[in-house]
Amino acid sequence: MAALVWMTLCLAAAFAVDRSNFKTCEQSSFCKRQRSVKPGSSPYRALLESLQLSQDSMKLQLINEVNKVPLLLELVGLQGNMTRIKINELSPLRPRYEVPDVLVRDPPTTWLAVTGRDENSVELSLGDSGHKLILTGKPFRMDLLQGRELVLSVNPRGLLHFEHLRHRKDSFSDKVSSSVGSLWDKIKKLQRYHDPLIAGPTSVGLDFSLPGEGLGGDPYRLYNLDVFQYELYNLMALYGSVPLLLAHNTQRTLGIFWLNAAETWVDISSNTAGKTLFGKMLDYMHGGGETPQTDVRWMSESGIIDVFLLLGPAPSDVFRQYTALTGTQALPPLFAMAYHQSRWNYNDEEDVAAVDEGFDTHDIPCDVIWLDIEHTDGKRYFTWDTNKFPQPRNMLGRLAAKRRKMVSIVDPHIKVDSGYQVHNEIRSRGFYVKTKDGSDYEGWCWPGSAGYPDFTNPEMRTWWASMFSYDQYEASMENLYIWNDMNEPSVFNGPEVTMYKDALHQGGWEHRDVHNLYGLYVQMATAQGLEQRSGGLERPFVLSRAFFAGSQRYGAVWTGDNAAEWDHMKISIPMCLSLALVGISFCGGECGAGGRLSPDAELLVRWYQVGAYQPFYRAHAHLDTVRREPWLFGEENKALIRAAIRQRYALLPYWYTTFYHSYRSGQPVMRPLWVEYPDDVTTFSIDDQFLIGNALLVHPVTEQGAQGVQIYLPGKGEVWYDVHSHQKHHIPAYQRGGSIVPRKERVRRSSDCMYHDPYTLYVALSPQGTAEGDLFIDDGHTYNFESKAQYLHRHFSFASNTLTARSADSKGIFESPAWIERVVILGAGKPAAVFLRQPGMAETRLDFQHEPETSVLTLRKPGVNIGANWSISLR
16 A cells, blocks of 8 residues: 555654563564464465355354364454454364454444355455455465455465464463563562463464555564653554554555454565465556555464454545444543643642642633642542642532532552552452462552452443442542553563463453453443443543553543653654544643653743644643643743643634544544545655644644744645744644634633633635535533434535535534624635625624735624524625
């Protein structure tokens, strides 16, 4: 493909990380074994005579002609232009792990039909999509075509490798040495880790090929880890992973979703010489020279092969297909899209009050103040330090009176202390992860010795959710929300700073089977708790560090413990873009840099400006850094930071509407340019500028001392943006011609204070003199928009010199006192007169102002309610 994008946070996996603490593929025994299988003729043969075809699925056996172990292949046609392939042992000695709770439902199926066969192949038609699949018996492979075009191949290089379960007498121990880093030198970590594989090696691997060029190099690792001071541009594992690969060229966009929660490695390479005979035959049929081929190889330590082929063909189709499987981005409450102020740690209630008052004193809006681990009683979560926070309910009440919120941290490691009720409850209920001998697993984390709740257990998740009720979480109130950190899980004295792989979860599953799900389950249970405390009425807000496919259903993520360096700010853009493409739109970098270093004023200002255009906007600071509230860096810098934050608040109606579209259709909120311009090859490699929705293009300044930035405008080419000649905004941002963006320009102390304020519509005309956009409004915090259809969805369009407002969805009914204060039309000539028309009312004339130098026409006070139908004509 012309652009091949590997979507996992390990893309930007830093400057002082001790690599010896973490495995390479050569040190990961299953990865090394899988890669020792070299391309060539596959040892597997499809037994075509075993083929069984139902209305929507095909089953047949595969036999390894070396060890004679049979596998069962199941191919399922799915509605929406998708195909599912599952490969498992035909008769395993015991069940192999299949990932639960990630798919939102059983995907609806479509019909399959055999449309041709000979002695060594079968041709299948896949529903009404026009795709056909050619299954070759010996050697086993599958080729997916649309017409005469090869879309992708399965097992083309013969790298299917399935390690079958063995009797205990055949098992062996897989010894992995682990160098020790300074983090756990201090707590006397054992020097070596002995990983017994009870049933022998059980890894699985399969390869695919895609026509077109791609990336190549070392394998990517998907294994959620707490990597302190992570490196940039490194393929090491990091906090979260989503096993989805997207491939795009000017003809189509494809996705391969590998549903496996075990440690996974992925090889990606590009070649022509390695093309198979089938691929070369297609080149010949097309009458051209050889087309480059991208080879992708997935390797997981355990589980089964369960893979979804997302066949697009457009980018929007792939996003819709993937989120139909794993869920769309949850619609956050409005306050969560506003500005958040955090630090490890605000010292006490007086410190919180001073920070809160500081925002008002300096006229800077803020919605949320955060508390890190030091607010608790000795790192006992769900508690408060009674010396520093003796009256937390009063503190929360003072914030609520300002119409602000608080977020407190609740991590999933529980202090082992017989005087701690939470620990006693989890232990008595048997909810901790176990060791192989049946005792409670204990590791070392912030509280010291800690137990780790088994979040794979639904009963444990139900109990955890109950702990967020107001009568369980002491002094909690409606305006207290939650941050889940360290949920990879992080275990300071564990191998690679995480849990032993032979630790046992509910059902007897080893941690190796479920590892990448742990963080998702923590966030899931926490979000359910916040919902339940309100009787299911209120939408939760939960920030999580670890994530997996489907995490988008439960809240936000961030890019982790970065450093106060320019490159870390810059990398936050492609990191969040990558996450948005795999469904997780609610992402942000650590504005202001969360690491140990302290940024200088220029970097801090630029980071605030970057953050203002990322979906999650939080400033955070490490315990060891100087204070960095926005007003502490001089008047000039305070003004620039305030301007950036106020820009964010002015655009909250657009952010909220764009999140609503993401919730409904799975489209990313923050998106790379190629998503909107899939035929423009120049956009394929651009990752330092991006779009918010389809209307705003942003190119933040990420270079120290930069005088400006070179911005690529699709259809126009590159333009130079001189940052010093744009003192008013100082952030390179453009509105797309043909769009209408709603704003609220009376910025107040919080989003809730602005809720009833009037709107301004910015209408940017296309070269044809047209534009359109929309606005979604509800109460901003409950599920009433779904359960009771209490919402307004308005559509605005401009054509033939007339701006029209109408309902975009007649099912929604909601009353709002907000009104249209101004309309700003960009690219307009000066009219002789402007008239407003409303149904059943006389036409009225509007005042206006025209700036001929900029072609900006401003219409003053139309005064119409935001839910009304109306039109404005320029004459």
